[in-house]
Amino acid sequence: MSQQSALSRSLQIQFRVIGALLMREVITRYSRHNIGFLWLFLEPMMFTLGVTALWSFAGGHNFTNIPIAAFALTGYSSVLLWRNMPNRCSKAIEPNLALMYHRNVKVVDIFAARLILEVAGATASFIALGIIFTAIGWIKPPEDILKIMFAWAMLAWFGSALALLIGALSERSEIVEKLWHPASYLLFPLSGAAFMVGWLPDNAQKFLLLLPMVHGVELLREGYFGSMVHAYYDMAYMAVFNLCLTLLGLSQVRVISRTVIPE
Amino acid sequence: MIQIANVVKRYQIRGGERTVLDRINLQVNRGERVGILGRNGSGKSTLIRLISGAELPTSGTITRQMSVSWPLAFGGAFQGSLTGLDNLRFICRVYGTTSEDKIPFLQEFSELGNYLREPVKTYSSGMRARLAFAISMVVEFDCFLIDEIIAVGDSRFHEKCTRELFEKRRDRAMIIVSHDPGYIREHCQYAAVLVEGKLTSFDDPDQAFDYYNASSAEIA
Numbered sequence: 001m002s003q004q005s006a007l008s009r010s011l012q013i014q015f016r017v018i019g020a021l022l023m024r025e026v027i028t029r030y031s032r033h034n035i036g037f038l039w040l041f042l043e044p045m046m047f048t049l050g051v052t053a054l055w056s057f058a059g060g061h062n063f064t065n066i067p068i069a070a071f072a073l074t075g076y077s078s079v080l081l082w083r084n085m086p087n088r089c090s091k092a093i094e095p096n097l098a099l100m101y102h103r104n105v106k107v108v109d110i111f112a113a114r115l116i117l118e119v120a121g122a123t124a125s126f127i128a129l130g131i132i133f134t135a136i137g138w139i140k141p142p143e144d145i146l147k148i149m150f151a152w153a154m155l156a157w158f159g160s161a162l163a164l165l166i167g168a169l170s171e172r173s174e175i176v177e178k179l180w181h182p183a184s185y186l187l188f189p190l191s192g193a194a195f196m197v198g199w200l201p202d203n204a205q206k207f208l209l210l211l212p213m214v215h216g217v218e219l220l221r222e223g224y225f226g227s228m229v230h231a232y233y234d235m236a237y238m239a240v241f242n243l244c245l246t247l248l249g250l251s252q253v254r255v256i257s258r259t260v261i262p263e
Numbered sequence: 264m265i266q267i268a269n270v271v272k273r274y275q276i277r278g279g280e281r282t283v284l285d286r287i288n289l290q291v292n293r294g295e296r297v298g299i300l301g302r303n304g305s306g307k308s309t310l311i312r313l314i315s316g317a318e319l320p321t322s323g324t325i326t327r328q329m330s331v332s333w334p335l336a337f338g339g340a341f342q343g344s345l346t347g348l349d350n351l352r353f354i355c356r357v358y359g360t361t362s363e364d365k366i367p368f369l370q371e372f373s374e375l376g377n378y379l380r381e382p383v384k385t386y387s388s389g390m391r392a393r394l395a396f397a398i399s400m401v402v403e404f405d406c407f408l409i410d411e412i413i414a415v416g417d418s419r420f421h422e423k424c425t426r427e428l429f430e431k432r433r434d435r436a437m438i439i440v441s442h443d444p445g446y447i448r449e450h451c452q453y454a455a456v457l458v459e460g461k462l463t464s465f466d467d468p469d470q471a472f473d474y475y476n477a478s479s480a481e482i483a
Contacts, residue, residue: 013359016356016357016359017356017357019356020352020353020356020357023352023353023356024342024345024349024353027345027349028342028344028345095342095344096342098339098340098341098342098343099340099341099342099353100317101312101315101317101333101334101339101340102317102333102340102354102357102358103315103316103317103331103333104357105357257319258319260318261312261318262312262317262318262339262340263339
């Protein structure tokens with residue numbers, strides 16, 4: 001067998017396995033009962049609606065002339081995107097241990113299936129809510145959809161890389177999961193979901209711009225509001241950060257792949 | 264052909280390492296049926312998991328030049344929250360075969376009726392065994408790995424399994440691990456014995472049984 005065909009065959013098997021795991025995740029998460037996999041959209045949709053409502057009642061619009069619904073939508077959707085992926089990947093192996101009796105089912109496939117599902121859910125709810133809010137006149141259509149897509153992809157990359165790392169480390173030690181939960185809550189207010197970097201004092205800006213997701217959210221907002229906001233971001237910094245995180249995550253996945261024992 | 268060369272498997276345990284398999288060598292050709300005898304805890308299941316590729320050896324190589332099944336046992340390899348049918352679909356997807364045309368066989372063989380639409384975790388152990396065996400027979404392999412298959416429910420179902428595996432698939436290679444010399448004698452051409460991490464192969468199964476009984480008596 002030539003090298004080319006061996007690679008394409010491996011890819012074929014990998015896609016097949018990830019597809020099977022995707023269906024398995026959809027079934028156990030959303031079940032065959034009631035409205036089933038529609039929850040994929042509805043869950044994040046309800047979160048975003050709730051936050052928009054809270055924000056409006058709390059008078060967040062006093063700080064800025066930015067339309068509040070659009071501000072909450074872009075902010076909270078991006079948090080859902082990068083935060084839920086690590087949540088779903090931590091302790092993801094154990095419920096799937098029995099399936100790892102099948103040689104081609106690998107740790108990385110289990111993570112990949114969960115990541116795909118999470119990105120699909122967050123993206124679908126972001127798009128659906130954007131369309132609904134625009135249709136009923138709460139928000140204006142975005143200014144630059146390409147910029148939004150780029151920012152969204154970068155946030156998804158960050159979330160996936162972080163999820164691989166957290167997912168792999170959580171298999172090695174219980175402490176990782178315990179630490180991740182408070183860390184994710186602490187990161188939420190710092191992530192740029194509830195502010196624009198430009199509103200803050202200089203020294204706070206410097207500190208916050210160390211966080212990679214802040215750059216993604218800033219770009220997302222620039223794509224949405226265009227000239228209404230002045231965004232601060234350095235996508236090269238975010239890309240380098242993501243790349244390092246991805247390599248670190250994949251190396252840890254490789255470490256645990258060697259030690260996982262099927263149930 | 265399956266070639267196992269110098270395979271070592273160690274596990275980390277509290278306060279050090281435990282060597283479960285120590286430089287194992289074994290070759291299984293197409294159509295050969297090999298039995299591996301070992302007492303409880305001798306590393307039989309570890310060996311079969313390594314051969315299947317579900318686990319990786321600490322060192323050494325395992326070469327598979329024919330399609331090899333997952334370790335068939337009465338339990339395991341199933342996701343408890345999924346229904347019997349969804350487990351069938353999962354496995355068919357993983358191994359790249361169609362599933363809907365396999366449902367009549369699964370229903371007929373497992374005799375589980377409507378329970379196939381219930382989560383596997385609600386099954387009794389006998390029901391799980393019937394589901395496991397029926398699904399195992401849905402995907403075809405050149406070599407079947409069989410882990411203690413003997414512990415199965417009633418004698419009628421046992422006969423059905425024997426017919427399906429050892430008569431209809433008599434042309435396939437099989438690696439069977441068991442602690443029961445009688446079972447190995449009945450179904451295997453060759454036998455090997457696993458004692459204290461070392462695997463000793465015999466061309467004549469009777470020699471293997473003698474060695475197995477002697478080593479068992481020694482340890483006991």
